[in-house]
Amino acid sequence: MAEEAAAADLISGGRLQLGISRGSPETALNGYEAFGYVPGEGSTDADDARTKTEIFRAAIAGAGVAPANPQMTGTTGLLPVEPRSPGLPDRIWWGSGTRKTAQWTAEQGMNLMSSTLLTEDTGVPFDELQAEQLQIFRDAWKEAGWEREPRVSVSRSILPIIDDETRHYFGLRAQADAKDQVGYLDGGLARFGRSYIGEPDVIAEELATDAAVRDADTVLVTVPNQLGVDFNARILESIVRDIKPALG
Known part of the structure; x- marks a missing residue:
């Protein structure tokens, strides 16, 4: 993974933004054990994910990770992974689902990626709970004394209704999905963020009041990928053309 990540970053001219995480709750029971x-x-499994993340980040930073074979190399010591892309360690994002893991992410010096789901609930709206998560991350980052400025992203389901086809697929969902949902996941309460469905100008007004969107520097848009490239291209074009300018 370290080799492929570095190679992809070098090929793309240092444009790789790599998100990693423990992983989301799955339908398989402890599927990773298979x-x-x-x-x-x-x-x-969370401990294992953090341990492997530590090894991966050391590898992309150029640390020796595997002992040399003296019969093949004539040397001893630890060998680094090749190739290496020097700027890549600063472009690793950790997918955090709680306020506690947001603090841990900052302490490790990784950028924060927060999705449309938080595996905790305090009774406040999703955007406010997520904004609190972002603030905890930034406070912990400052306390850790890192020199660079971190990046913070939040994900949103944004589905503008721009024609009869989008109205057919999403029109009936608009009212039902306009509110947060709370349910049990991974043995505890979890809060799912609302979807933004409707006319582009209405979505822009609603996103402008979203506390976490206001606080983040990057918004990742989830799209209905099963509907194909052309359909999603129209959705994304509308977001860029009709919604993004209103958000600044």
């Missing part, structure tokens, strides 16, 4: 990722005694 592929040999079995946490040790007293350890969890």
